[in-house]
Amino acid sequence: MYESGGNLVHVYGQYSVGKASGEDLARAAVDCGGSVANAAMMVDGVGEVEEAGKLGEEGVDCLEEGGGADAPAPSLGILEGKSATVSQKGLDIVKAHLAQFGSFPENEAMIARLQAAMEAGERVSGADLSFYMHELAESTLMKGGMVYEDAHEAALAKYDVSRFSVYHPDVIAANPASFGDVWRNAWGLSR
Amino acid sequence: MIDLRIAPMGRARVWLQALPDCSYTANEVLERKVPVVGTAQASARRAAIEAFAPRGAYCPYGLLGAEFVPDLSGAMTIQVMISTGNLDVLQGVIPGTITDTVRRGLPSEYADSVFDGAIQGNLDAPLGSGVLQFNCAAHGEAGSSRRVFRQLSEVVTRLVGIDPSSVTMEQLLSLIDHKV
Numbered sequence: 001m002y003e004s005g006g007n008l009v010h011v012y013g014q015y016s017v018g019k020a021s022g023e024d025l026a027r028a029a030v031d032c033g034g035s036v037a038n039a040a041m042m043v044d045g046v047g048e049v050e051e052a053g054k055l056g057e058e059g060v061d062c063l064e065e066g067g068g069a070d071a072p073a074p075s076l077g078i079l080e081g082k083s084a085t086v087s088q089k090g091l092d093i094v095k096a097h098l099a100q101f102g103s104f105p106e107n108e109a110m111i112a113r114l115q116a117a118m119e120a121g122e123r124v125s126g127a128d129l130s131f132y133m134h135e136l137a138e139s140t141l142m143k144g145g146m147v148y149e150d151a152h153e154a155a156l157a158k159y160d161v162s163r164f165s166v167y168h169p170d171v172i173a174a175n176p177a178s179f180g181d182v183w184r185n186a187w188g189l190s191r
Numbered sequence: 192m193i194d195l196r197i198a199p200m201g202r203a204r205v206w207l208q209a210l211p212d213c214s215y216t217a218n219e220v221l222e223r224k225v226p227v228v229g230t231a232q233a234s235a236r237r238a239a240i241e242a243f244a245p246r247g248a249y250c251p252y253g254l255l256g257a258e259f260v261p262d263l264s265g266a267m268t269i270q271v272m273i274s275t276g277n278l279d280v281l282q283g284v285i286p287g288t289i290t291d292t293v294r295r296g297l298p299s300e301y302a303d304s305v306f307d308g309a310i311q312g313n314l315d316a317p318l319g320s321g322v323l324q325f326n327c328a329a330h331g332e333a334g335s336s337r338r339v340f341r342q343l344s345e346v347v348t349r350l351v352g353i354d355p356s357s358v359t360m361e362q363l364l365s366l367i368d369h370k371v
Contacts, residue, residue: 097247098246098247100199100200101199101200101245101246101247102198102199102246104246106246107246107247107248110248131248134248135247135248138247138248148200148245149245149250149290152245152250152290153290163249163290163291163333164333166248166249167248167249176337177304177336177337177338177341178251178336178337178338179336180298180300180301180330180332180333180335180336180337181298181300182332182333183333191300
């Protein structure tokens with residue numbers, strides 16, 4: 001169900017097939033060149049999950065090859081070596097989604113990183129991309145009625161990423177009380 | 192065991208005058224003595240809490256329990272049982288913790304946090320002279336942190352001081368909510 005492969009089209013396709021509305025598409029958060037039409041193509045073109053990889057190759061270029069890598073790093077799954085731009089819509093979705101859990105410095109720091117990248121016109125990769133995509137997917141799944149626990153796991157599985165990949169090492173290092181040694185070890189950080 | 196919903200999508204389970212089945216082999220027992228404040232409890236008390244509090248990209252989790260045995264030593268002794276090595280996976284945890292792998296025991300990285308929380312909890316609601324031993328714990332590989340165990344320790348210390356026969360649900364919630 002949560003097989004990886006392909007690229008972003010797969011990610012959105014899993015839960016958008018058959019019920020994506022125009023608003024849903026407009027909310028597609030990764031900026032595929034700035035057009036809703038491109039976002040629509042991502043979803044409309046999916047049809048079946050099995051087609052996702054192929055369709056991804058055909059024209060969905062939201063995630064570009066060559067994203068920067070933080071090494072050593074936990075697995076980034078299908079996001080490995082990829083990068084994406086952050087859209088205002090996407091960032092707003094992430095902010096609104098996280099707001100329901102309360103305000104926490106580690107989340108605020110990750111949002112600040114995404115905001116800074118967007119304002120600088122820079123693509124995000126590595127942990128920033130993992131966090132961004134995770135929150136977008138989790139938000140959409142929960143809006144669709146899935147409980148948090150299931151949505152969280154599904155969002156991780158959707159990208160086949162390590163659960164330790166969703167916070168940038170700088171954020172982990174800056175918030176040592178919020179993360180156990182396993183997180184630091186995953187990123188090669190000293191305690 | 193009392194099952195509680197805690198804001199904003201979290202869950203907690205509380206044990207008063209009981210501990211969950213969360214035994215583990217302690218490789219080391221760390222100890223600190225703190226000044227006694229207040230009057231000692233008349234009898235032994237025990238309490239534990241397991242909590243899970245989603246934050247989006249990760250889910251803080253921890254389980255911690257302690258037993259307090261009053262004495263006439265004139266000192267408040269806090270003991271923390273530390274476990275190392277490959278610890279057993281704990282079954283039967285809060286359902287929400289399917290998002291993590293939960294193992295029995297308390298790794299040494301959280302020991303100072305347990306002491307800090309206990310000291311704070313004892314300041315807020317003094318237990319008096321005696322031994323407060325943290326001998327029941329489980330941790331999530333991804334969800335546990337120093338912050339989690341500091342907060343749980345503070346709550347457990349407060350719970351130990353509660354008279355289980357008269358505590359209300361509102362009191363429990365006020366003690367726990369926004370602490371984890």
